Each structure stands twice: as C-alpha cells, then as structure tokens.
Amino acid sequence: MSVAQAVVEFLSRQYTVDSVGGQEYRERLIPGMFGIFGHGNVAGVGQALKQSQTADPSTMPYYQGRNEQAQVHQAVGYARHTRRRATFAVSASVGPGSTNMLTGAALATTNRLPALLLPSDIFATRAADPVLQQLERPEAYDISVNDAFRPLSKYFDRVSRPEQLYSALLNGLRVLTDPAETGAVTISLPQDVQAEPIDVPAEFLEDREWRIRRPEPExxxxxxxxxxxxxxxxxxxxxxxxxxxxxxxxxxxxxxxxxxxxxxxxxxxxxxxxxxxxxxxxxxxxxxxxxxxxxxxxxxxxxxxxxxxxxxxxxxxxxxxxxxxxxxxxxxxxxxxxxxxxxxxxxxxxxxxxxxxxxxxxxxxxxxxxxxxxxxxxxRWNETVDTAFDTRHTPLPSQNEIIGATNRSMGEKDVVICAAGSLPGDLHKMWRVRDAFGYHVEYAFSCMGYEIAGGLGVKRATLAEHAAGGTQRDVVVMVGDGSYLMMHTELVTAVAEKIKLIVVLIQNHGYASIGALSESLGSQRYGTQYRFLDGEHHSFDEGERLPIDLATNAESLGVSVLRIQPGESVITDLEDAIRKARAAPEDNGPILIHIESDPLLDAPSSESWWDVPVSAVSDLDSTQAAYQTYTDHKIRQRPLLG
CATH class of the missing domain: 3.40.50.1220 (TPP-binding domain)
Structure with a gap:
C-alpha cells in the first residue's frame, strides 16, 4: 500500500478507552477526516480516502470543508464535546493550504484540545525543486512553511521516508490522547512520500487502544x-x-x-x-x-x-x-x-x-x-442579571436582552457556542447554565471566526452522541458581525450535509468589544466601526455606516434566515424565532437568526480588572485619565498568587 493508504488504514483502527467511576468507555479516536485537496495531497491522502470510501465508506468517512482553519476548528469543537476522547484528522495541501491551519493549531494547543493535522509538504527527494508554493530559505534549504507548526503543536514530526511513518503516528497519538500533553499534533507528509509504496507490518494495522490516563493523587x-x-x-x-x-x-x-x-x-x-x-x-x-x-x-x-x-x-x-x-x-x-x-x-x-x-x-x-x-x-448578582435581561431598550435591544432571550428559549440540554468579542465576557458572567455540556466558549485563544466552525464540530458530536442512544441537543451559535465576517464559510458545509446548526447573528456594525475597551483606555473607539472612509480626515470613525446586509449574505449561501426587525417586540420575536428553529427537523440545514443590537449598552460590571497597558504619555485628555485609572489598579497586582 502507499504511505497515505497506510495513514488512513491505521487511523481507522485507533480507539480511546476511558474508565470513569467503574465504567469503561471505548470509542473511535479518529471518526473521520476533513480535507481540501491540492497538488500536495490529491494523489496521496485524497487517493487513499477515495479508495477507502470505495471499499467501505465507514472505514474513514471524509468531510468536505471550505477553509482549512475552519476544519481544524471543527475538530476542536468535536473534541471538546466528547471530552477529548475523539477528534478529527485534517489534511491540507502544500503551502497556503497548510499554513491556513496554523491558527487552528494554536487554538487547539492553547485550549489543551486534541486535533490531528496532516499538512502536505514539498518533495522529500527534491526531484522537483523549487516546487509550486515552496518557501525557499537560502541559509536552510530543509525548512518549509510546515516548520511554522513546531511552536504551535504539542508534537511535530516530518515523515521524510516511508519507514518513519510508524514512529511518527505512534508518538503523535500518544500525545494526542494524553490529558496532560494534548493539543495540536502535526505530522508533515511530503507529497512524494505520500504516494510511495510501503510494506506495512500486519500488527501496525491491527486495532489499537489508547487508554486515557487518570492519575491518582499522592x-x-x-x-x-x-x-x-x-x-x-x-x-x-x-x-x-x-x-x-x-x-x-x-x-x-x-x-x-x-x-x-x-x-x-x-x-x-x-x-x-x-x-x-x-x-x-x-x-x-x-x-x-x-x-x-x-x-x-x-x-x-x-x-x-x-x-x-x-x-x-x-x-x-x-x-x-x-x-x-x-x-x-x-x-x-x-x-x-x-x-x-x-x-x-x-x-x-x-x-x-x-x-x-x-x-x-x-x-x-x-x-x-x-x-x-x-x-x-x-x-445580589441574580437580581443584577434579572434586571439586565428584563430591561427593554427600543428600537434596538442591548446584548444583555439578547443573551437573556436566547438563554430562556433554549432547551435544558442544548449547547451555546461562542468565541470572541464582547459576547464571551457577557455570556461568562450572565449565562445560566443548566447542563454540564451546555456551554462552549473558546476563550483560551479567543479566535474570531471560531464560532460557526467550532459550533459545527460540536453539532457533529451531538449527532453522534444521539445516534449512540444519548441526549438529543440543539446547538446554538452566538456570533457578532465582526466574527461572522472573519469566517462564516462552514455554513456552506452545514448546507451541503443538511446539518441543523442554529446561528444567532448579532449585527452591531463594528467591533463592540474592542470599541468598549478602546474607550476605557482613552482611545475613543478608534477604528472599530464599519463606516465609509472620510477621505478628508482619513478616518473610518465619522463616515456613513456601511450598507452591510449579512442576512442576505447568509441566504446567498443556502441558509434559512429569520430576520428580527427592530421595535417594541424585538425580544419576543427573537424568542419565537429560536423556538421555531429548534422545532425544525434535524435535516433542515443551518438556520440563521439576524438581529441588530445597540453596542453602547453595556453588561453589568464584574467589579474586576484586566491588565491592558495604557500609554503613559499622551496629548489626549481621555488617555491621561485612563492612565491614572490604570496605575491605581496596578498597585493591587500581586507578583505571585502564592
């Protein structure tokens, strides 16, 4: 078989085993593979997946994504919901296909969540040199763009010869299944090596179990x-x-x-x-x-x-x-x-x-x-949240009201997904969680664009959970317009597979979180609004608001869209829309609920602080005042926790 065929066959036979409270659980470690194909992997991993699908579609199911970074996010979302017992492998082509996964690798490692990355690499033989999309370094010709994965991965290896495949995969999966060490595992596969023949020992392709370590305290x-x-x-x-x-x-x-x-x-x-x-x-x-x-x-x-x-x-x-x-x-x-x-x-x-x-x-x-x-x-805090949820602002609601309405309208076992902007902080302090699996906010890397892709990964995990006789859950992604514009590509993936993912898109015409932070630091929301350029002053702060219609954008991708109009009934309409989306059949495909909010209405204070340095020297009165506040807080900062 080829090296790529050996990779696919090997991964299809790996299982995690976990003992919790006297019960033992066994499931596939890699239940499927994402991939976007190019000249680096189309004849290697791509061919291997096609051959596997032809022989038995259940061996290594292939899922088509629209962005390599988003595919890694799907793997991470799946891993989080399965409590690190399972994740996906992601194949990418040479050059930009591989480097697109760098942000996903950093996110997986920062969050201590497993994801198996298989970036393709330049020719190991250098027979074609320089190959299309190759990075040439005159002082180190053995470096490729894939070396950028080294600091972002918990394990990195490059299979330059077919015989190296055994140790690379075994060591990689050892790290992938280790609760203390897990994160992104990256195994770089040169495009020529993927297609080379290898005589694989039978024992390498037998079912293998990876027991999750649960060490006892001293x-x-x-x-x-x-x-x-x-x-x-x-x-x-x-x-x-x-x-x-x-x-x-x-x-x-x-x-x-x-x-x-x-x-x-x-x-x-x-x-x-x-x-x-x-x-x-x-x-x-x-x-x-x-x-x-x-x-x-x-x-x-x-x-x-x-x-x-x-x-x-x-x-x-x-x-x-x-x-x-x-x-x-x-x-x-x-x-x-x-x-x-x-x-x-x-x-x-x-x-x-x-x-x-x-x-x-x-x-x-x-x-x-x-x-x-x-x-x-x-x-005292419950009364504060009640007030934030129930105070009505018109014609545009506060984000507090939107969170409260979403929280009330979801089922007890449903999952909310978020990642970046002002939403994670507001959700953290106000979301009333009822189930251990009900909340997934990626806040270790706080990656704009994670929300929809990560939510789709979580939804895949809930579908597998339900198919195995477990709980049925709706997955609701809450995302701001800034993060939506960063990466909404996997809505197309959900459309293609008819996966019901519910997305609540909050349109506030800018970056609400950084706008508020900028104002608190004396920078007056500089560069955080979506407006036309004022050429005379070269400013994006004073021009007319951009005519962005993200609801129509989602419709153009094949998504069912429910528009919530500003006005007196906006919160009631939002609750009705969420209930309608939840009642839709599982094969409905994604449903997006579009609602506008007032970004200047803040959430209740945490009476806490976050260290973001303020310029010590400034001509702006607002910055000078912010710096005085900053120095007051710095006095309370401990050198160690102890």
Missing part, C-alpha cells in the same frame, strides 16, 4: 491539602475545564455540599455546576460575577481544580486580596498545578482527587458567616 498531597482546608476560614473553589474533562461534576457538587465551600468557575469550567446551585457563585475574574469576585477578594484559601489561571481568571493577579491567601492547585498537567508559585500543587485527576479529599476532610464545614455571605452575594 497520599501525602491529600493529607497536606486536607490540613490546609481544615484550617481555612474563607475557602473558595475555582473550577476549570479539568472538572469537565475528568467527568468530576458530581464529585465537585458532593465536595462543595459536604464542606459548604462555594464554587466559582472559569470560562472553560462553565457547566461544572448548575447556575442555581446554592454554592455556585458563577463566573470568576475579569468577566466574572460580583458574587464570585467579592468572595475571592477575601478568601484565605483557593482550591483550583483543573484551571490554568489565565489572566481573566485571576483579574490579572488582582482578584485575591487577602494577604495570607494560599493556593491548592489540582491539575493533571504539572505546568498548571505549579502555576504562579502555588504552595500546594497536586498533579492528579480532578475526579479522583475530589473523592479522596472529601473522605479525608471528615466533618469539616465552613462557618455560618461565610454561608450567609454566599447567600447574600448570590442573591
């Missing part, structure tokens, strides 16, 4: 953590994505209920506890709730579970103001367990650690004063 670590918790008066749990990936939501609830310790969650950790649980304070940090941030400021012990402590979570190291605060960091990845000088790192599975800690703590419970404060702060 006994001494449990003892020390239990002692620290028992001595704490105002402890707080920060739940990150690791709680979800380790299937530890029930154990987290049991631990919190046994001890009375409240829980705040990161963007990746939304869903680790239902929003209305008595001990759930909601989001924490720069895009958090006032409830979580108030408790965090006074906490004397932080128990981080599966969080990487990015700057939004810590309020750029200003969230924790108790001078004696200590940190217990529970994480399967050592880099996160030891983050920011943690005094008590525990490198272990979140689920197993919570079970052990609950047993070790015995009768420990927080005091009545903290319990009362939790209730009061939770009540």
């Amino acid at each position: 006994t001494d670590d449990i003892r020390r953590a239990a002692a620290a918790i028992s001595a704490a008066e105002r402890p707080l749990i920060i739940a990150g994505g690791g709680v979800l990936y380790s299937f530890a939501t029930e154990q987290l609830a049991a631990f919190a209920e046994a001890t009375g310790i409240p829980v705040g969650y990161t963007q990746a950790g939304v869903g680790s506890m239902p929003w209305d649980h008595a001990l759930c304070l909601g989001a924490i940090g720069s895009t958090g709730t006032t409830a979580a941030n108030t408790i965090a400021a006074q906490a004397d012990l932080i128990i981080g579970i599966g969080t990487r402590y990015e700057d939004f979570t810590t309020g750029s190291r200003t969230a924790f103001q108790n001078p004696s605060v200590r940190f217990i960091n529970i994480n399967v990845a050592a880099i996160d367990a030891y983050k920011h000088g943690s005094s008590l790192p525990i490198v272990a599975d979140a689920r197993k650690t919570l079970v052990r800690l609950t047993e070790a703590l015995g009768g420990y419970r927080v005091g009545a004063d903290l319990t009362g404060r939790i209730e009061a702060e939770k009540r």
Whole structure:
C-alpha cells in the first residue's frame, strides 16, 4: 500500500478507552477526516480516502470543508464535546493550504484540545525543486512553511521516508490522547512520500487502544491539602475545564455540599455546576460575577481544580486580596498545578482527587458567616442579571436582552457556542447554565471566526452522541458581525450535509468589544466601526455606516434566515424565532437568526480588572485619565498568587 493508504488504514483502527467511576468507555479516536485537496495531497491522502470510501465508506468517512482553519476548528469543537476522547484528522495541501491551519493549531494547543493535522509538504527527494508554493530559505534549504507548526503543536514530526511513518503516528497519538500533553499534533507528509509504496507490518494495522490516563493523587498531597482546608476560614473553589474533562461534576457538587465551600468557575469550567446551585457563585475574574469576585477578594484559601489561571481568571493577579491567601492547585498537567508559585500543587485527576479529599476532610464545614455571605452575594448578582435581561431598550435591544432571550428559549440540554468579542465576557458572567455540556466558549485563544466552525464540530458530536442512544441537543451559535465576517464559510458545509446548526447573528456594525475597551483606555473607539472612509480626515470613525446586509449574505449561501426587525417586540420575536428553529427537523440545514443590537449598552460590571497597558504619555485628555485609572489598579497586582 502507499504511505497515505497506510495513514488512513491505521487511523481507522485507533480507539480511546476511558474508565470513569467503574465504567469503561471505548470509542473511535479518529471518526473521520476533513480535507481540501491540492497538488500536495490529491494523489496521496485524497487517493487513499477515495479508495477507502470505495471499499467501505465507514472505514474513514471524509468531510468536505471550505477553509482549512475552519476544519481544524471543527475538530476542536468535536473534541471538546466528547471530552477529548475523539477528534478529527485534517489534511491540507502544500503551502497556503497548510499554513491556513496554523491558527487552528494554536487554538487547539492553547485550549489543551486534541486535533490531528496532516499538512502536505514539498518533495522529500527534491526531484522537483523549487516546487509550486515552496518557501525557499537560502541559509536552510530543509525548512518549509510546515516548520511554522513546531511552536504551535504539542508534537511535530516530518515523515521524510516511508519507514518513519510508524514512529511518527505512534508518538503523535500518544500525545494526542494524553490529558496532560494534548493539543495540536502535526505530522508533515511530503507529497512524494505520500504516494510511495510501503510494506506495512500486519500488527501496525491491527486495532489499537489508547487508554486515557487518570492519575491518582499522592497520599501525602491529600493529607497536606486536607490540613490546609481544615484550617481555612474563607475557602473558595475555582473550577476549570479539568472538572469537565475528568467527568468530576458530581464529585465537585458532593465536595462543595459536604464542606459548604462555594464554587466559582472559569470560562472553560462553565457547566461544572448548575447556575442555581446554592454554592455556585458563577463566573470568576475579569468577566466574572460580583458574587464570585467579592468572595475571592477575601478568601484565605483557593482550591483550583483543573484551571490554568489565565489572566481573566485571576483579574490579572488582582482578584485575591487577602494577604495570607494560599493556593491548592489540582491539575493533571504539572505546568498548571505549579502555576504562579502555588504552595500546594497536586498533579492528579480532578475526579479522583475530589473523592479522596472529601473522605479525608471528615466533618469539616465552613462557618455560618461565610454561608450567609454566599447567600447574600448570590442573591445580589441574580437580581443584577434579572434586571439586565428584563430591561427593554427600543428600537434596538442591548446584548444583555439578547443573551437573556436566547438563554430562556433554549432547551435544558442544548449547547451555546461562542468565541470572541464582547459576547464571551457577557455570556461568562450572565449565562445560566443548566447542563454540564451546555456551554462552549473558546476563550483560551479567543479566535474570531471560531464560532460557526467550532459550533459545527460540536453539532457533529451531538449527532453522534444521539445516534449512540444519548441526549438529543440543539446547538446554538452566538456570533457578532465582526466574527461572522472573519469566517462564516462552514455554513456552506452545514448546507451541503443538511446539518441543523442554529446561528444567532448579532449585527452591531463594528467591533463592540474592542470599541468598549478602546474607550476605557482613552482611545475613543478608534477604528472599530464599519463606516465609509472620510477621505478628508482619513478616518473610518465619522463616515456613513456601511450598507452591510449579512442576512442576505447568509441566504446567498443556502441558509434559512429569520430576520428580527427592530421595535417594541424585538425580544419576543427573537424568542419565537429560536423556538421555531429548534422545532425544525434535524435535516433542515443551518438556520440563521439576524438581529441588530445597540453596542453602547453595556453588561453589568464584574467589579474586576484586566491588565491592558495604557500609554503613559499622551496629548489626549481621555488617555491621561485612563492612565491614572490604570496605575491605581496596578498597585493591587500581586507578583505571585502564592
């Protein structure tokens, strides 16, 4: 067989095995492959997929995408919903086809989510040299554009000879299935090598199982953590994505209920506890709730579970103001367990650690004063969100109202998807999550354009989940006009496959998030609006608004579109449109709901901070005022968390 045929056959026989709570789960690691074909892979991977499809379509199903970056996003969305048990492979041609995947690789690795990338490369033999789309470096002729994947991947290899395929694939999948190391795995395939013959050992093509490691905590670590918790008066749990990936939501609830310790969650950790649980304070940090941030400021012990402590979570190291605060960091990845000088790192599975800690703590419970404060702060924030959701603005609604209407109209098991702009922050603090799988906001890389492609990946996972006898879910993508314009290509993919993906497109004629940030930094929303160029002043800030009609754009792609008109009934009309979309059959194809909003109506404050430097020298009064505010916040910033 050819090298490419061996790749396809090998990947079709790989399985993940995962043991959780005494039950064992086994599923295909690579259930399919995306690809856009060019001269680099059409005769290699393309031929192999065609041959495989002809023999047995179920061996390695091929899915056609419209953009290589978006295909990686689909793989990541699928991986997130399957809790890293499965992902897709993505094949691309030489040159621009491959480099289009670079952003997707960075996103996968930053989010610690598996994606298998198979970029094609220039001739290993150099028989054709320089080949079309080859990057020539006079000081290093063995470098190709694919070397750009090295810093963006958790594993990178180049198969320059057929015999290298075995170690490349085995090592790549070892990393792909490792909870502590996973991310983008990139295996570069020169176009001539893909088509070369290889005599593959039979054992290489046999079914292979990759067991997901769930390491137990050290006994001494449990003892020390239990002692620290028992001595704490105002402890707080920060739940990150690791709680979800380790299937530890029930154990987290049991631990919190046994001890009375409240829980705040990161963007990746939304869903680790239902929003209305008595001990759930909601989001924490720069895009958090006032409830979580108030408790965090006074906490004397932080128990981080599966969080990487990015700057939004810590309020750029200003969230924790108790001078004696200590940190217990529970994480399967050592880099996160030891983050920011943690005094008590525990490198272990979140689920197993919570079970052990609950047993070790015995009768420990927080005091009545903290319990009362939790209730009061939770009540205060819920009233704030109720007001934000229910206050009506006309003719254009606020984004708060749109989020509230979408939240109310979705089913309990449905999934909301988002990634970049002002929406992620507003969703984080206000979305009332009811199901552990109900919230997917990509906020590690915050990649504009992820939303529709990532949402399609999630929808594929929910369809597979339902086909296997699991829950049926609608997937609702919330996206602003800026991100929509960045990448809406996979709507065509959803049309082609008749996949019902619901998209709520919020049109605010610009970049609302950066506009608000620019204003807060004294730059007066510079360059963030969609307007005609004022040639006299060379400004995009004062001209007439551009006549953009994104609803018509979506219709031109074959998408069913529901237009919400501005006016008194805009929120009622939006709720009706979402319910109508949810009632449509699964083979309806994508449905886009278009609604305009007022970008100047802000969400409730988190009473937190995010470190974005302000110019220390300026002729603008607005910048000078912003710099004074910035320096006031910097005083509260801790050098380490401790």
